[in-house]
Amino acid sequence: MVQEIIIFIVFALAAAYVIRLLIANFRPKAGGGCAKGCGGACSTIDFEKIKKxxxxxxxPVR
Structure with a gap:
């Protein structure tokens, strides 16, 4: 009986851990507006500098 309770507790903890991982995977990342969650670095791209x-x-090199 005690062994079944211990197995149930271990199983419940493992299931809670997996559910927490799934929820964290689908929750939007804080600090970023894009899907990458990079913190908004996408908006700091300087296209003029890249062009230069x-x-x-x-x-041509002389």
Whole structure:
């Protein structure tokens, strides 16, 4: 009888852990508006800087 109770407690704890993981997986991440949860780094991309870098790298070398 005691062994069955211990097995039930271990099973209940494991099931609660799996349920908590599933809930955390579907809950939106804090600190970000996008699905990646990166904290909003997507909005800090400077396209002008990227364009300048590409222009300087693609310029012919003398």
């Amino acid at each position: 870098d590409l222009e300087t790298k693609s310029a």
